[in-house]
Amino acid sequence: MSFGFPAFFWAALALLPLVAVYFIRTRPRRQPVNAFFLWQQVFQQKAASSLFQKLRNLLSLLLVALAFIAAVFALTRPRFDDGNAPDLLVIIDHSASMQAVVDGKSRLDLAKELAGSWITALGGSQRAAVAGVASRLEYHAHLTNHARLLRDALDAVKPSDLSLDPHALDELSLLSSAAGKTSGKTRILFLTDRHSAAMKLPAGIEVVPVGGKADNIGITAADLRWEGPGRATLFVSLVSDFPTDRDVEMELVSAGEGTLARLFTVKLPARGEVSESIPLDSVDPGDWLLRIRGKDAFAADDIAPLGLNSPQPIPVQVAAKNPFYFQQCIAAFSRADSLFEPIEGFARLALVEGAPPESEAAIIFAPSGESPFWKDVGAELTAGSPEVVAKDHPLLARLDPALLTFDGARKLTPPQGSVIILAHADGTPLLYTCSTDGRSAVVFNFDPARENFFLSPWFPVFVHDAAVLLTGRENIFPSAVATGSRVEVPGTETNGKASFRTNGKITDLTYQMPAAVERVGNYKFTRNATDWHLGGAVFSAGESGPAPEGAPPPELKLASGWPLAGWFLLAAVIAVIAEELLYHRRKVG
Amino acid sequence: MKSTLTDPAFIRQLEALNLLARRVLRGSLQADRRTERRGTGITFADYAPYNFGDDYRAIDWKIYARTEELLIKLFEIEEDTTVYILFDCSRSMAAKFDYARKLAAALGYIALNGMDRVVVHGMAERLTTIVDSARSRSQVFSFLRDLEGAETFGTDTDFTACTRSFQARRRKKGVVLVVSDFFFPKGYEEGLKFLQWAGHDVFALQVHDPADLECPWLGDLEIECVETAALQRVTITEKEARVYREAVAGWNENLRTECARRGVGLASTTSDVPFEVVIQSMLRKGGLVA
Numbered sequence: 084m085s086f087g088f089p090a091f092f093w094a095a096l097a098l099l100p101l102v103a104v105y106f107i108r109t110r111p112r113r114q115p116v117n118a119f120f121l122w123q124q125v126f127q128q129k130a131a132s133s134l135f136q137k138l139r140n141l142l143s144l145l146l147v148a149l150a151f152i153a154a155v156f157a158l159t160r161p162r163f164d165d166g167n168a169p170d171l172l173v174i175i176d177h178s179a180s181m182q183a184v185v186d187g188k189s190r191l192d193l194a195k196e197l198a199g200s201w202i203t204a205l206g207g208s209q210r211a212a213v214a215g216v217a218s219r220l221e222y223h224a225h226l227t228n229h230a231r232l233l234r235d236a237l238d239a240v241k242p243s244d245l246s247l248d249p250h251a252l253d254e255l256s257l258l259s260s261a262a263g264k265t266s267g268k269t270r271i272l273f274l275t276d277r278h279s280a281a282m283k284l285p286a287g288i289e290v291v292p293v294g295g296k297a298d299n300i301g302i303t304a305a306d307l308r309w310e311g312p313g314r315a316t317l318f319v320s321l322v323s324d325f326p327t328d329r330d331v332e333m334e335l336v337s338a339g340e341g342t343l344a345r346l347f348t349v350k351l352p353a354r355g356e357v358s359e360s361i362p363l364d365s366v367d368p369g370d371w372l373l374r375i376r377g378k379d380a381f382a383a384d385d386i387a388p389l390g391l392n393s394p395q396p397i398p399v400q401v402a403a404k405n406p407f408y409f410q411q412c413i414a415a416f417s418r419a420d421s422l423f424e425p426i427e428g429f430a431r432l433a434l435v436e437g438a439p440p441e442s443e444a445a446i447i448f449a450p451s452g453e454s455p456f457w458k459d460v461g462a463e464l465t466a467g468s469p470e471v472v473a474k475d476h477p478l479l480a481r482l483d484p485a486l487l488t489f490d491g492a493r494k495l496t497p498p499q500g501s502v503i504i505l506a507h508a509d510g511t512p513l514l515y516t517c518s519t520d521g522r523s524a525v526v527f528n529f530d531p532a533r534e535n536f537f538l539s540p541w542f543p544v545f546v547h548d549a550a551v552l553l554t555g556r557e558n559i560f561p562s563a564v565a566t567g568s569r570v571e572v573p574g575t576e577t578n579g580k581a582s583f584r585t586n587g588k589i590t591d592l593t594y595q596m597p598a599a600v601e602r603v604g605n606y607k608f609t610r611n612a613t614d615w616h617l618g619g620a621v622f623s624a625g626e627s628g629p630a631p632e633g634a635p636p637p638e639l640k641l642a643s644g645w646p647l648a649g650w651f652l653l654a655a656v657i658a659v660i661a662e663e664l665l666y667h668r669r670k671v672g
Numbered sequence: 673m674k675s676t677l678t679d680p681a682f683i684r685q686l687e688a689l690n691l692l693a694r695r696v697l698r699g700s701l702q703a704d705r706r707t708e709r710r711g712t713g714i715t716f717a718d719y720a721p722y723n724f725g726d727d728y729r730a731i732d733w734k735i736y737a738r739t740e741e742l743l744i745k746l747f748e749i750e751e752d753t754t755v756y757i758l759f760d761c762s763r764s765m766a767a768k769f770d771y772a773r774k775l776a777a778a779l780g781y782i783a784l785n786g787m788d789r790v791v792v793h794g795m796a797e798r799l800t801t802i803v804d805s806a807r808s809r810s811q812v813f814s815f816l817r818d819l820e821g822a823e824t825f826g827t828d829t830d831f832t833a834c835t836r837s838f839q840a841r842r843r844k845k846g847v848v849l850v851v852s853d854f855f856f857p858k859g860y861e862e863g864l865k866f867l868q869w870a871g872h873d874v875f876a877l878q879v880h881d882p883a884d885l886e887c888p889w890l891g892d893l894e895i896e897c898v899e900t901a902a903l904q905r906v907t908i909t910e911k912e913a914r915v916y917r918e919a920v921a922g923w924n925e926n927l928r929t930e931c932a933r934r935g936v937g938l939a940s941t942t943s944d945v946p947f948e949v950v951i952q953s954m955l956r957k958g959g960l961v962a
Contacts, residue, residue, distance in 0.1 A: 112893055113903075114895050115896045116898065118764070120897075126906055
């Protein structure tokens with residue numbers, strides 16, 4: 084046996100005072116009085132004039148009768164409808180904007196209260212199911228009329244920092260069409276604040292707006308990126324749901340110590356958006372928080388945790404007969420964005436002319452001699468435009484092969500498993516990547532000393548793109564991402580450790596690639612002994628900005644609150660308590 | 673703590689009140705009580721035609737020289753008077769008994785110093801004698817000791833029965849001073865009427881405990897009559913307290929009306945007012961003013 088509302092067992096405690104009234108002997112305080120006869124007059128007069136005194140016994144009879152009749156009515160489970168009410172599928176939007184506080188309560192709490200009142204009003208054979216939706220639809224209780232299960236399901240709908248996925252309810256299209264065909268056997272009720280990216284709901288879903296309007300300003304995008312040694316740029320984009328223009332004061336503070344790095348003001352138009360770029364001097368790598376000063380309805384979007392990662396230059400050694408141009412190229416990228424770090428001795432990446440050293444990766448021009456990356460270097464080929472073999476290869480993203488002549492290319496055989504990107508007319512690879520014995524290489528089969536190739540714009544493009552390809556730096560690790568995103572952390576380890584910081588508390592996490600970012604806060608991922616800082620923020624104009632314009636959904640007609648039987652039962656209890664009070668008054672005098 | 677009426681400090685207070693009484697009443701002879709009877713005193717009262725047998729020494733010859741009519745001068749008789757103090761000793765006086773006793777002591781002291789005779793009776797369900805008769809200053813201490821020995825008694829107060837009993841014992845007319853809270857369940861009208869009918873000058877000194885006038889207790893109570901020990905369970909709310917206050921005020925107003933109608937002097941006080949202030953006030957008003 085289980086109970087729909089077990090909390091009402093606490094009401095049994097009311098028996099204690101009721102029983103006590105009957106059994107505890109009333110012993111009022113004794114008070115000697117001089118004018119006793121006057122007091123007698125007062126109470127005789129009162130007894131003569133008080134209708135209550137006259138009707139007290141009749142009132143007792145009426146109360147007992149009322150209690151009995153009310154209890155009988157409660158047992159009959161009366162209803163206003165015919166008892167064929169449809170089942171309910173209650174879907175509660177628990178996206179980030181549902182955390183917004185309206186009149187002291189969050190929108191999510193208001194939605195749960197409303198859903199709870201529907202559940203309380205369930206009667207007859209009517210059932211309900213409960214689901215929550217943010218990035219996806221999650222069922223917490225399937226169709227049942229068990230009030231406690233349904234209430235537990237409502238409790239299981241927790242606030243999230245995720246945005247509402249406009250397609251999260253698409254899977255309900257089948258259900259809603261089936262519900263339509265079975266003459267409204269199930270009503271699908273979607274409780275939402277309507278703050279989301281534009282979404283097209285499947286037919287048959289009834290939208291129940293909750294929370295009303297609340298003025299809000301939110302951060303919809305933010306980035307923190309190095310501009311050079313010690314210099315960075317902060318980018319921020321804001322949206323306003325306020326009906327008037329506002330000056331928004333913002334601060335950038337370190338997440339750990341809370342040290343203020345920058346305070347600035349952004350002018351935000353009424354119900355509009357604005358973006359700003361703020362140059363920063365003398366910033367350190369680590370976790371940062373970009374915050375809006377002041378309060379509004381929705382707090383979670385007032386903060387954008389950001390990560391600023393230390394520059395991680397790729398150590399490069401140059402092994403060439405004429406290293407000057409190679410070294411200049413390395414130095415230029417080192418100064419510009421700290422991509423390379425020139426190393427005199429052995430390095431992870433080698434920029435090579437001819438046969439490569441025993442490095443982990445190598446960018447090889449003019450292959451010659453013996454190497455595991457090729458075999459049988461033969462005669463020089465005739466110069467000419469190459470044939471594109473791997474059309475969408477990343478190394479061709481910024482390259483126009485038709486402009487290259489590959490002068491000085493030689494006949495050779497690449498190792499098995501090589502990816503041929505460009506090839507000579509005779510099939511000899513001119514540009515290919517290969518891996519062997521744990522080492523990888525990008526081979527440019529031509530002589531860069533010919534036709535002043537060192538001075539052409541293609542030379543640094545070749546070096547840069549090959550280097551990021553070989554070291555897995557194709558994508559720049561972001562400073563912050565929207566909650567619900569998945570992030571690929573640079574490195575080769577399968578799983579890594581991570582920590583999450585929010586409101587000054589640090590929690591350890593484990594993650595699998597790609598790492599999921601679901602909460603607002605500062606993340607620190609450790610992979611291959613390298614730390615990567617990342618911020619997770621709401622970053623949703625739909626969640627933070629104005630609700631979509633348009634006609635409000637039609638008003639919902641649905642029974643809520645306690646069923647009639649509950650009210651009759653309450654009336655019976657009140658009548659019993661009233662009779663108890665009358666009894667007490669009779670005992671006192 | 674029970675006060676001592678023979679305490680030197682209290683005696684000094686009484687003496688001070690007596691001096692005030694002397695000055696206010698301006699009496700100096702054997703008896704200071706002024707009456708309406710004409711006699712051989714020294715205070716001129718009126719003229720009257722000379723009749724045979726009148727004392728010819730009283731003829732005013734100057735009037736005769738002017739009008740040739742024989743007129744005699746009449747003087748107020750200054751005689752000693754008996755002051756009867758009917759002292760309420762019922763248990764309803766318990767809270768203000770000491771206070772009332774001090775008032776009675778002060779009035780008796782002044783009367784004795786004025787060469788009046790003082791008799792004190794205790795009243796409750798019956799009449800008792802506290803001071804049978806005292807006269808002259810020499811009996812002040814015995815008067816005070818007797819008064820000091822008075823105790824509350826009885827299980828009821830019957831003012832009418834006590835006045836009848838008093839009249840049966842004391843035929844001589846005098847000044848009757850009733851010291852009581854006048855909470856007589858059977859009423860006070862018959863008693864006052866009877867005393868007046870017997871020819872006494874009647875004065876009422878009503879003494880209340882402040883708690884009698886108010887109702888400082890609210891809630892569920894078992895009220896107990898201090899005299900009869902009768903009990904009643906009641907719930908006193910602010911409404912009942914208000915009705916009680918109105919009932920007490922009505923009772924006292926009826927007493928005031930009755931006294932005024934009958935020409936009975938009445939003074940009301942509460943036990944939180946210093947007794948000497950009450951006496952001084954009475955003296956300055958020239959007596960108990962209805």
